[in-house]
Amino acid sequence: MATYKVLKRLTDIAKLIESHPEITKKELLERLLQDYDLDIAERTFERDKKVLELDYGIVINYNYHSRGYSLEENEDALNQFFKFTKFAAMAEIYENGIKDYKSFQKWVLPEDSSSFTEVEHFETIIHAISIHHQLSFIKENYYGETKKEYTVSPLCIKEYANRWYLIAVAEGENYIRNFGIDRLSALKIKKSTSKKIEDFKEQLKQYDQVVGLNYSESQNEEAEEIVIKAHNNQLKYLRSLPIHKSQICIDGTDTDWGKVTYHLKPNYEFEMQILKLGNMVEVLEPKWFRDKVKEHIDEMYHMYR
Structure with a gap:
């Protein structure tokens, strides 16, 4: 390399x-x-x-x-x-930081160092993927406060919202799952051969149609056109940091408001991204998604009354 x-x-x-x-x-x-x-x-x-x-x-x-x-x-x-080179650049910054810690402390201000806790598992996971061997680990469930042991066929690693996830197929199953790498412990490479990533290409394509990881939450099975009214000032930020790769921004000409379109399956992560934009955007289509965002806003409004 x-x-x-x-x-x-x-x-x-x-x-x-x-x-x-x-x-x-x-x-x-x-x-x-x-x-x-x-x-x-x-x-x-x-x-x-x-x-x-x-x-x-x-x-x-x-x-x-x-x-x-x-x-x-x-x-x-x-x-x-380009994404890989950015990751390599960050790795070099941290490596240089270890060699010159005083300069590192002055020059690098990470927002949340916890986002790097899972990096320690990368070598084991990537090695298991490269030699096509199964991987075992213990996964902690934060919500249920439980721990469970898994043996999986590791396929790839995916990043979302400053966190890394192992995409794998659990033993005895034939569909992909997401495992937050920061929740894994006791990782061990097994001697048994894992399933091939080529056999799950169609399943993996489902990530292309959503924001984040949850591709089974949408009301419809197929991706659909989402139309959002957005202030021209907000369009600048959306262009610099797109919510989804299908995003198209159109500036308003006669008014201060333009338009943004997406072709995807709306899920919870997408809803939260839209809500984060506050009163700078308004969902226009489809109606079911507009009503769902409105429901979130109504619930928040009643909490603050």
């Missing part, structure tokens, strides 16, 4: 080509130096181009007519790569 220094260079190259399609090699190298203070040789660029494709699925195409480079359309691969 590339060091963070190399990852940073690969990210800069990918972002530059993404924002300037058909950029020539000469322009690319000049802009890397000018915008990123990155002086690389042509041979290094060619090598990095191969690494991006072979290791990260980011394909850079060359157009012989324009003599320019463009990224092959693969939004998922690109977003996943």
